[in-house]
Amino acid sequence: MRPWIFSFALLLASPAVANPIVGRASVTDGDTLVIRETRIRLHGIDAPESAQTCKDATSKDYRCGQAAALALADHIGKRMVTCEPRDTDRYGRVVALCRADAEDLNAWMVREGHAIAYRRYAEDYVNAELTAKALRTGIWAGTFQDPSEWRRAHRAGGEDTRPETVTPPTGxxxxxxxxxxxxxxxxxxxxxxxxxxxxxxxxxxxxxxxxxxxxxxxxxxxxxxx
Structure with a gap:
């Protein structure tokens, strides 16, 4: 076997080359999707938590975490989503870059001011954040607490504790x-x-x-x- 053929065969067999996850997506929160029972954390961004509130341009409180989730769900609609795995986080979620058609959903969330660039893990969306901040879109129209700081202040267990629900889903x-x-x-x-x-x-x-x-x-x- 020629060397280049051997190398190509090894690449195809490598477990690090993960297959894209494709399907209809449901939105858990502003930076988390579920496709065919696979939980997916959007790479490089951090959205306000479901219970988090921010202040709008008139200093009125509103549920920015809920608004982020709704914006993402409405933007995706019934389109098929393709997620390209980058990693797996400590909670077993796939960390991925996700697209609807050819649109980068991670970038869209930051550009529209529904999330910020998660600089702790990547700087892919810093420019999108700077654009949103300059245009005062989404959360940048008013004031907000960094989602990681909000988690530290409201949840035991540290910055990375991100439970699936605020309270159990049944009463x-x-x-x-x-x-x-x-x-x-x-x-x-x-x-x-x-x-x-x-x-x-x-x-x-x-x-x-x-x-x-x-x-x-x-x-x-x-x-x-x-």
Missing amino acids: KSGCTIKGNISAGGQRIYHLPGSRDYDWTRVNDRAGERMFCTGDEAKAAGWRAAR
Whole structure:
């Protein structure tokens, strides 16, 4: 066998050459996706946590973590997503660069001001962050705490502790309807199987809760997601 053929065969057989992960994606938070039960952490970016709040241009509090997740979910829509693995983090998540069509989703999140460049691990998106900051888009329109600092202040276990949910996804007696408060203060409930159900997180400290039936949610003053 010729040397170049042998080298090429070794490259194909190497476990370090990971195959792309392709499929419809559900959004867990502003920097985490799930494709075919594989959890994927977007490489090189850090988005506000689900329960994190920021201040907008008028100094009004809003749930910037929730806004980031919703923006990513809406931007992806029903498009197929392709993620190119770069690494695996300590929690078993695949760290990857993800694209919808040919668009770099990691870059889009930073450029639109829904996430910042995660300089601790990479500097791929520093220029995108500088652009967002200069244009005062997203979180840069007001003030916010660096997501890693927010995690250190709010969670035991250190900066890298990023649990899947703020509170368990089921309430009393296994109730599964998620009552969520939107960034604009609207009380909305999400039924299992609805579009935003998978990424919606319930934070009881913010006044959110689980319901057993839609009628129970309506009686408490919540409306169904559109």
